[in-house]
Amino acid sequence: MKFKALLASTVLVGTLAACGTEEEKPEEAAATEPTEEKAEESTDVVTTASIVSEADALVKALSAEGTWIVATLNDITVDEEIVVSGEFHNKNDAAQDIYRKLAPYTQDEDHNVLERFTVTVPKMTVQSENFKVQAGTVKGDVFVEANGFTLTADATIDGNVYFASEDVKAAAVIEGKVTGAQEVGAASDVVTTASIVTEADALVEALSADGTWIVATLNDIKLDEEIVVDGEFYNKDDKSKGIYRKLAPYTQDEDHKVLERFTVEVPKMTVKSENFKVQAGTVKGDVYVQAKGFTLTADATIDGNVYFASEDVKAAAVMEGKVTGATEVKK
Incomplete structure (x- = not known):
């Protein structure tokens, strides 16, 4: 010794x-x-x-x-x-x-x-x-x-x-x-007011009402609990830019070209934040949308079902990306 x-x-x-x-x-x-x-x-x-x-x-x-x-x-x-x-x-x-x-x-x-x-x-x-x-x-x-x-x-x-x-x-x-x-400055929306996360607990907190307007991941993340996207946020934390929130499971270069795409695997994601966007990467699990303005960009995927709280919520959504399961109203 x-x-x-x-x-x-x-x-x-x-x-x-x-x-x-x-x-x-x-x-x-x-x-x-x-x-x-x-x-x-x-x-x-x-x-x-x-x-x-x-x-x-x-x-x-x-x-x-x-x-x-x-x-x-x-x-x-x-x-x-x-x-x-x-x-x-x-x-x-x-x-x-x-x-x-x-x-x-x-x-x-x-x-x-x-x-x-x-x-x-x-x-x-x-x-x-x-x-x-x-x-x-x-x-x-x-x-x-x-x-x-x-x-x-x-x-x-x-x-x-x-x-x-x-x-x-x-x-x-x-x-x-x-x-x-x-x-x-920032080559993307990932600025000093954002949450950049690598772990499940940090992701849950970042998307809560106490979190940030944009949440970026640096790797695949698997969660055993529901994620509730809650609270009112504004683009770049600037109220003059309008209500907006974003999940960005990807990295990009200085020309905004996506480098790596990541998967957030979760049993259930409930969206209560208005104008919430999922961009580029994948959410694996069912998504329940309760707020208007939900967006799935063309380069993003929901590997599961998307359930809207009402016809109005569904009509206000922009679903350009891929959904592997159902896309329907489910109260």
Whole structure:
């Protein structure tokens, strides 16, 4: 057990020893520093960093109360938005530049990456200046509000990157891979007032009366309970644009072309929100429409039955997409 504990400590120090900028490699440090000073420096690097393996710890570590560098030891899925906030400096030294880093990987003493990890999150908002994502993958959309954002050549954002302004975009260094759009603002309706979900509970809440005007999914989702689409919402949360709500089980590129389509499987969906639209993807299950203005777009499918509460509700619906079962009034 003592050997395993020592080995784990060695790996952690190796992981973080080079996570800041302008660090000396181990062999260089050995030539210029006594052994005791070198050990002390390694300890300082670890104690001023967050090394996390759980979702809650990651959210806290990247908050304003967190640390200048955050390293993960495994893949982590977060069900809530991550907000990277606060001002930090390289190695927690105010004399050094403003700098912050997410390091979803491990490395050996020669700085060679050993394992790369994925942080899956519905949304990451970057408010810390000079924030860097290195080596691993962030799966989800990233909203950049601060200057100096960097995605290193060996890192990936499996999603879209939205910049708060042209200046913020110009100040970013995007060397790595971004699978989706890179643009100022939102390339689609998926903006900061939306819910971007990956889990069943989050989807139920997002479509409730306490949810949002648009709900987008990043994967297939299966639910064991009924979804009730409830509440009055407006297009882009702007009352001047009219009552409107949308379920968007898909991703798209900067030209609004659909990339991936997803399926929401549910035993029953009851629609109480007026002017509710299902676009692109698939709802697998029966849909009960109680409010006027329901729309199924031409590229969307309901793999089940659609029951309308009245003839008026049915007449007000726009059914361009595919319904595999019945489409009828059922009180």
